[in-house]
Every structure is written in C-alpha cells, then in structure tokens.
Amino acid sequence: MGNPLVDDTVFEVFARRKRADRFEHVGTVTAPGPDLARVYAWQTYDEQKWFEMAVAPREAFSPVNRDEAPFTLGGPPPVGEGSPADTDSPPGYGVPE
Amino acid sequence: MTEAKREGFPSVEALPSDVREQLGNLLLALADNKRLLGMRYADWMLGAPSLEAGIACSAMAQDEWGHGRIVYAMLRDFGFDPSHLEHERQPEEYRSIELLDEPSEAWPQLLALNLLVDTALSVVFEAMQESRFEPILYKVRKLLDEERFHFEHGRGWTALMASKPSGRESMASVFAPAWDACLSWFGPADDELFTALHAAGITASDAEGLRARWLERVGPVVEKAGLGLAATVEGAWQSRTDPAWSTWDPIRRRTADGGPDPDTLARVRGDRNRQLLMD
Numbered sequence: 607m608g609n610p611l612v613d614d615t616v617f618e619v620f621a622r623r624k625r626a627d628r629f630e631h632v633g634t635v636t637a638p639g640p641d642l643a644r645v646y647a648w649q650t651y652d653e654q655k656w657f658e659m660a661v662a663p664r665e666a667f668s669p670v671n672r673d674e675a676p677f678t679l680g681g682p683p684p685v686g687e688g689s690p691a692d693t694d695s696p697p698g699y700g701v702p703e
Numbered sequence: 704m705t706e707a708k709r710e711g712f713p714s715v716e717a718l719p720s721d722v723r724e725q726l727g728n729l730l731l732a733l734a735d736n737k738r739l740l741g742m743r744y745a746d747w748m749l750g751a752p753s754l755e756a757g758i759a760c761s762a763m764a765q766d767e768w769g770h771g772r773i774v775y776a777m778l779r780d781f782g783f784d785p786s787h788l789e790h791e792r793q794p795e796e797y798r799s800i801e802l803l804d805e806p807s808e809a810w811p812q813l814l815a816l817n818l819l820v821d822t823a824l825s826v827v828f829e830a831m832q833e834s835r836f837e838p839i840l841y842k843v844r845k846l847l848d849e850e851r852f853h854f855e856h857g858r859g860w861t862a863l864m865a866s867k868p869s870g871r872e873s874m875a876s877v878f879a880p881a882w883d884a885c886l887s888w889f890g891p892a893d894d895e896l897f898t899a900l901h902a903a904g905i906t907a908s909d910a911e912g913l914r915a916r917w918l919e920r921v922g923p924v925v926e927k928a929g930l931g932l933a934a935t936v937e938g939a940w941q942s943r944t945d946p947a948w949s950t951w952d953p954i955r956r957r958t959a960d961g962g963p964d965p966d967t968l969a970r971v972r973g974d975r976n977r978q979l980l981m982d
Binding site for chain 2: 614637641646648652
C-alpha cells in the first residue's frame, strides 16, 4: 500500500519492559518522519506494557562486521561464512525488503 | 491558588444534586462522542493511506471504545440505565457532535476528527485530572496517557498533508466546518454546565477556559499547516471565526439537529446482535 504523499522511511523500533532490562529490537515501522514513526511504533507494538520505547531510522545504523546494511533479512549466508550469529538470529522481526 | 483545597466527593451520592445532574450530562456527552469517534476511526482501519496509519486507526478506535465503555459504566450511578443508553436510543437522543453523524468520506475529514474533536474531548478530561469528583481520577490518567498518541497522530498527519498544496487544500475545506463545531462544543461563556462544574471544582475551567486550552493545543498545528483558522493575539491563541449560538443545543452540545445516520446508529447500538442481549 503506497502513500503518494510522502517518501516513507523505515524506522527500527526498540523497547524494554523494565528500567533494569536492556532494549530489545521489537520490529520496524514505515513512516514519513520521526513524529509519526513514534506514534506508529507505540500503537503497532502494543503487545507489552513497555517501560520505554525508542525509534531510529534504519539508515542511522552503521554495519560493523558485515558489508550489507544492518537488519537485512533472508537470503543465503555469504559463501564460507557459517557463523553461528547467522543461524541463531531471532525469527520473524521486521518487514522483508 | 490561595484557595484552600476543598474536600473531594468520594461518590456520586456525595455530589450536590445540581452538580450531579450537570456532571451526568457531561459524562453522557463525552461517552457518546467517544463511542462515535471510535466508530469513525474504525471506518479507516482498512483503506488508510498506509498500513501503519490503518493500524493507528485501529488502535485509536479501540482506545475510544474503551474510554466510552468506562464512562457509560459510570453513568449508572447518575441514574442512567447503561443498557438503554448503549442499545435503545434514537438518533436525536445522542449527545455526540454533528461531525460524527456520518462516516468521513476522505482522509482529511478523519484527520479533522482526530486533531480537533479528539483533542476537544481530551481537554475536558485534562480539566478533570484534579477533579473533586474522586471516582474519575484514576480513569482520567490512563485515558490521557493513550490520548497523547492520538494527538501526535493528528498533528503529524496534519503537518504532512500541509506540506503539499493539494493536501492543504483538501484539509482546508473540511477543517473549517469541523473547527466551528468544536469551537461551539465547549459552550458559550455562560454555559450552565461548565459554569456549574467549574464552580464545584469538578472541572478546572469553565467553557471559556476550556476553549482557550483547546485553542492552545490545536492552534499552533492548524496555523503551521496554513489553514487560516487561528492566530495569536498578544500571546494567546484565538480563533479567526466566532461560534454561532442561535441553534446551539446546550444539552446535546451541538448546533445541528438530527443525529447519527441509520447505518451508524445500527452499528453503534449493536442492532445486529440484539438477540444476544439476554437480560
């Protein structure tokens, strides 16, 4: 469902249940800017009573150990890299590109 | 405030009878508006401009229905029969603003409800955050927590639409009538309901004070969007139009007669599920 009005940006959504918890990546929202991204994130990922939630545009993240952009899902692992990190990644978060 | 804090009213029975009547009227107006507004948000769960906006409408619909439910339930103690209120009334018995009578034909119209009507209701709940009517205090806090995001949604989308001339134009034609209806919703300066509730410490302001607060919230948003509805005069937000009172109904808090259209009424009363109402 495209929105002819705007160029949407993908925002990554992070949240934690308690102050003592670490942030976890809970998903993504697509929004025209940070203001609506905040609203969408809060209303979309409402399965928990979060202590804190934050969003950041996906493009704000820099890859550390891989060449591809962070949060990329799917596709075969690069040849010769059977890294445990790749096989243990959590399932199902985010929207497929 | 130099005035000593007055004692609270722990129950409906503790309210003086005139205050009880006015508060009952206010709560019924709030509940009806919440119920109908929830339906209008729900109309856009499918067909909103983006998947996320649809989810937001769904969340806001659920919030509004929840708020409506809570307020209808309170009305039992005010001598109303909640089952009658929810399932048996005729259109002209509803105390909802005329803007909610029919579905929003286009997204800008829904935004006008989101930004202007939803905020008007929230302003009244805000004015009860320190109400002497104690049973409402806990309910108001949770409600306002949720409403924060409704306002942000309305503000975000209004700004977005205004960034394109065609978007601004489509908003201008529907925001103007919605603006005037909301402006009147608070009532004239000597509105009996809010004058009585303010004097009794149930609300923090009277009609003028509430309208001023609403203007403070929505004024900057519509001004930034170039809709020409509000401006600041000596630092205070003012409407560029004046409310018209000649046909304004102080009980239903609206100018137009009539009420929710037949389809809306059937849905809001749950007519199709009438056989499931056991008692």
